[in-house]
Amino acid sequence: MHIPDGLMAPxxxxxxxxxxxxxxxxxxxxxxxxxxxxxxxxxxxxAAGIFVAQMLNFPIGGGTTGHLIGAALASVILGPxxxxxxxxxxxxxxxxxxxxxxxxxxxxxxxxxAIIGCLVGWYAYRAFPQRSQTAGILAAAWLSxxxxxxxxxxxxxxxxxxxxxxxGISGVIAFPTMLVSHAVIGxxxxxxxxxxxxxLAKVSPGMLRLPKxxxxxxxxxxxxxx
Amino acid sequence: xxxxxxDSYSGTSAFSAFDPRxxxxxxxxFAVLISFLQDILLLLISASFMLCLLALSGIxxxxxxxxxxxxxxxxLFAAITMWWTSGEVQATAMFLRITASVLGLILLIxxxxxxxxxxxxxxxxxxxxMTTLLMFTYRYIFVFxxxxxxxxxxxxxxxxxxxxxxxHRNTMRTVSNTAGMVLVRAYEIGLRVxxxxxxxxxxxRIRTLTELRFASWDYAFCAVLVFMPLLLVCVEWGLxx
Numbered sequence: 486m487h488i489p490d491g492l493m494a495p496x497x498x499x500x501x502x503x504x505x506x507x508x509x510x511x512x513x514x515x516x517x518x519x520x521x522x523x524x525x526x527x528x529x530x531x532a533a534g535i536f537v538a539q540m541l542n543f544p545i546g547g548g549t550t551g552h553l554i555g556a557a558l559a560s561v562i563l564g565p566x567x568x569x570x571x572x573x574x575x576x577x578x579x580x581x582x583x584x585x586x587x588x589x590x591x592x593x594x595x596x597x598x599a600i601i602g603c604l605v606g607w608y609a610y611r612a613f614p615q616r617s618q619t620a621g622i623l624a625a626a627w628l629s630x631x632x633x634x635x636x637x638x639x640x641x642x643x644x645x646x647x648x649x650x651x652x653g654i655s656g657v658i659a660f661p662t663m664l665v666s667h668a669v670i671g672x673x674x675x676x677x678x679x680x681x682x683x684x685l686a687k688v689s690p691g692m693l694r695l696p697k698x699x700x701x702x703x704x705x706x707x708x709x710x711x
Numbered sequence: 712x713x714x715x716x717x718d719s720y721s722g723t724s725a726f727s728a729f730d731p732r733x734x735x736x737x738x739x740x741f742a743v744l745i746s747f748l749q750d751i752l753l754l755l756i757s758a759s760f761m762l763c764l765l766a767l768s769g770i771x772x773x774x775x776x777x778x779x780x781x782x783x784x785x786x787l788f789a790a791i792t793m794w795w796t797s798g799e800v801q802a803t804a805m806f807l808r809i810t811a812s813v814l815g816l817i818l819l820i821x822x823x824x825x826x827x828x829x830x831x832x833x834x835x836x837x838x839x840x841m842t843t844l845l846m847f848t849y850r851y852i853f854v855f856x857x858x859x860x861x862x863x864x865x866x867x868x869x870x871x872x873x874x875x876x877x878x879h880r881n882t883m884r885t886v887s888n889t890a891g892m893v894l895v896r897a898y899e900i901g902l903r904v905x906x907x908x909x910x911x912x913x914x915x916r917i918r919t920l921t922e923l924r925f926a927s928w929d930y931a932f933c934a935v936l937v938f939m940p941l942l943l944v945c946v947e948w949g950l951x952x
Contacts, residue, residue: 489785490742490812492805498746513838522915525840526908527901529847534897536848537855538890543883546876553890574844582825582849584778584816588742650797651749651804658792673877680887681894689895 486637486667487579488594490587494644494652501640502592508600509573512566515698520567524696528563532571535559536578538681543673551670554633556602557610557626558678562685564697565607572599593640597633605632619679626678627671634667718824724768726822726932731831733929737936738819742812744940751800753943754807760939761814770821775814778821782813825849834923839916846917851900855893862889 493501516525535555542550555575559568573595580586586594606629613621638660644653653659685692721727726734741761748754765775786809794802819828826846833842866885874882905913945951 487785489782489789489809490816491746491808491810492785492789493746495743495746509841510838513840516840517838522913523905525843525915526847526905527898529844530851530897530901530904531894532844532848533851533855534894534901536852537859537897538893540856540859541886541890543886544873544876544879551877570841570844574841574848577845578825578849578852580816581820581828583781584813584820585781587812587816588739589746589812645796650793651801654789654792655796658796673883676877676883677887677890680884681891684888684891685894688891689898692895692898 486598486634486663487576487586488590488597488637488640490589492644492653493590493593493640494648495589496647497640497644497653498589498593500592501590501594501596505573505592505595505600508569509595512570512698515566516570519696519698528567528571529574531559531562532574535571536575539575543677545669545673551673553674553677554598554602554630555678556598556633557606557622557629557674558681560603560607560629561610561622561625561678561682562692563695565603566698568603568607569599572603593637597636597640601636602629602633605629619683622682623675623679626675630667630671630674631664634663634671638663720770720774720821721824721827724770724822726764726768726818727824729822729932730923730925730929731823731827732835732923732925733933734819734823734936735828735831735835737933738815740937741815741940744937744944745808745811745815747944748808748940748947749801749804750947751804751807753947754804754811757940757943758807758811758814761811761818765814765818768818768822774821775817778817779810779813782809786810786813830919830923833917843915843917847904851897854900855897858896859889859893862892 520528535553535558538558539553539555542552545551556568556572559571562568563571576586576591576594576599580588580591580594606625609628610621610625613624638656641654641659641663642656645655645659646653682693741757745754745757748757786806789809790802790806793805823831826849829842829846829849832845833839866889871885873879877883942951
């Protein structure tokens, strides 16, 4: 789902960058205030872990495979704002080291997978009561993938209609193909995310009790969790 | 995944000596301007221009093709759907536009070691938290991917075979546990990294012995990367010719 350069209408790419910069700036500001260098290096090493976990393929069916995105997983471990930065870092490395993505499209990729993926994942997870946490994690993972795919389809359709058919992909094609395929991939993401969280709870429960950077103005919660 | 497979030519290519900021700004402006082009001939010129630069860089064609292969399915899928809805002219334009931009990105990443690029980004006022995160993440990706490769060998030795779909319980459990194990190791290493860095007098700030200098040839290289697509955009918009 990495959008390459040249696919989207320039105005849509610019919009993506605008939103991405806004959220990154807010997250960086909060992180600078709340986290010390020790926690930042821990976050970075965890980002590398999630990056490598994304390299593991799981079978979807019919010979196709999918892989973890990890937005909901990162949110559950570190809270949405830190997760957003982790996913952003992963997307930047995928673009600037491996050529997966692009420079003008990076804003939209960050918006779809890092911002929307993490926020939807986090709030879906928090919407479930403590006793049905597993259901919350499954729902969070599925919704985060589906919401990212929905945003991507909307951007493709918007690019297409804004440019009179020169950019993007027509909504008639983009929405059904993206949403149906990601509704299925999302099930794999949910199962794997649920499996990973269950594994962590058993093997390294401390990881699930890390401070969660959540709300911009809810300083009490971030401190209390810490 | 080995580290030298990624940065294999970035230190030795003809363009490696240019300041990373010159390359980053040049390629960014190139990608932005190319995204405005819709004329097939102009897009063909821009893609050929990038191919010429890649040829001059001395990066082996096979390495470039390997990088391009990652983006090719996206470009092809976008072009096919475009052909269906908007006709072959728009489809060709879409394919060439994505190709030209991807070639630009390949030029940037294959001729610039990532740490140099980070240093450049830092000098371009990208927040320090971001560059620190990028640096450490990049450093540990290779550590964990080698770990993952070992785990894959271990599970193969135990006769593991992936099932056909995601309802196959054992497969999904094995994949989850493998990913979980990578994360646990990342967490344990992450807790210790800072202490070992502290021992080496790390105070959250990265200092390097080499300093970046934006010399006149850097301005010239950046100008070439900006001027060419700018000219093409002016032609497309009827400002010249």
